[in-house]
Amino acid sequence: MRDLMRWGAAAFAAFGFASLASGHAAAADPVRIGAFLSVTGPASFLGEPEKKTLEMYVDRLNKQGGVQGRKIELTVYDDGGAPDKAATFAKRLIQSDNADILIGGTTTGTSMAAIKIVEPAGVPFISLAGGIDIVEPVKKWVFKTPHTDRMAAEKVFSDLKKRGLTKVALISENAGFGKSGHDQSLLVAPNYGIEIVADEVYSPKDPDVTAQLTKIKNTPGVQAIFNFGFGQGPAIVTKNHKQLAITQPLYQSHGVASKDYIRLSGDASDGVRLPAAGLVIADQLPATDPQKPVVTAFKKDYETAFKSEVSTFAGHAYDGLQIALSAIQRAGSTDKGKVRDEIEKTSGYVGTGGIVSMSATDHMGLNLSAFHMVEIVKGDWKMVD
């Protein structure tokens, strides 16, 4: 018994000393950023550019001396797009890796799973997913950088209204992104005086949607068609739209704002309109646009480093990292509560997704001006407004 106590005392002393030492070294302690991303799995084409972006900029910042003289330590886990794994990794990042802030959640599903962990733990979390549920209702520790599907629907409907087209046929993917976009579209359509006269769905991997489009074509009064989905679905919708020689204009969501979509659908994409972030049309933005220098620099950095086209998803990760680091800078420490308060005070941050001004009631901080309406003309984007 006495031995045990002696050992205990020794261990206590050693532990105390160690903690004292680490307390002393706190100034040089790294800023720990924890990320869980869907680098593999169905959302890998979102998660991979996000990971590359985070690693590239953390590396670069460390070479420049880090944040406030502290190195940045980035830990990335791959959740493969599975919500349960995302929750496990969020827990591990908080408990074993002592992350000061979390970035990640490539998809709405993985983000929502992680929210259940970060809220009670009290760690600031910046999500990179689109779903509006992430920030509505507002959660104390949760923020997000990408535009929501609701904003995309609003942008499309406001463009339709401007053109005097009010009877719209909706065709959407019956899963994930398309489903949520479909629900948001139905929700906001009345605000723009838009009537949804047809509502068709397709499965993400359907090879042909001419049946649904034929039904839309034969619905009386349709003035425009709006497709919500990503991956190959929208490209098939676009090709079938041309095959059936449908004359009503086709609108797509921001989910396909990449050159891949144009490449897949070929010249069928001519005349398609969609809402897109400034990053997509970086070189077409007027010189007076405050986003111009940011998006041009980011595009150049990314494309020279990885030899592939920059995607808006990479931009979301960039914005998340910048917002996190500038909040830490302003807070003067990595105290979780202070950093959280500073993120919420983010105001006028010019990012790749738009100009971000958050508040206690808005943890995304973007408005409709973050989207530009673009039309595809001869295989390239053309800014409409």
Place this chain on the structure above:
Amino acid sequence: MAELLQYLFAGLTSGAIYALAGLGFAIIYNASHVINFAQGEFIMIGGMATATLTAAGVPLPAAALAAMALTMLVGVALEKFAIEPARDADVVTIIIITIGASIFLRGAAQLVWDKEFHALAPFSGEDPIRVLGATLMPQSLWVVGVAMAVIAGLWWFFNRTLFGKAMLATSFNRLAAQLMGIGVKKVLMVSFALSAALGAIGGIVVTPIAFTNYEAGIMLGLKGFSAAVLGGLGNGMGAVVGGLIVGVAEALGAGYVSSAYKDAIAFVIILFVLFFMPNGLFGKKGVDRV
């Protein structure tokens, strides 16, 4: 009228794709009673290889041949390194091995190629064919035509060549076939090579319509399997009819009922048929010892 015709064309397009995917299941099933769940991945590898090769400037026929050769190589390797070592295991174990192989092949495709979608230019242009107010893409006819050619080829192979007959014999009674001097090991390997080549052909003609990426095999494998089961496993004609029924049911369901229920409608039909005809539409009556 034009409406109905358009729905039928839509069903024909997807149905022919399912049929071609379903055909691949027949050969390996015939040779070994194994359902090869990596069949969808053969389709994917054929499509991906052709798409990337043509994108790199290789002419389509050469790219298609190279893709078929590559897929056959993968098929043989799969048989040699995964199926053959487990030849004494029962059929269910081997089926599970093929599921594992399909996951492995998807992962490998992610590394060898990428995670993007790839397209292939249609073989005879993109001008739709107009019939009575409905439209059909020429590529759909390619898919149907290739499916027909493949059935004819399979029929000839299994009924008119010694090796094809040897394969059938092996499937009926492995031991007896072996005693008759048939190299059953070789039969199994050839069956994998053949069905891999068949999968690759499917991938090549389907990619201009449905695109391809490393995951494309999942859907094609699943729908192809449904088509094969509906038509009667191991029967080439059955797979084609089964595929067309699933495709047309989906299209008519989407057109006349609701696009939200189209998958359910197709599956209800499959269940209904299997309820009354457990061996599928064209399947042979089999007796199993339990």
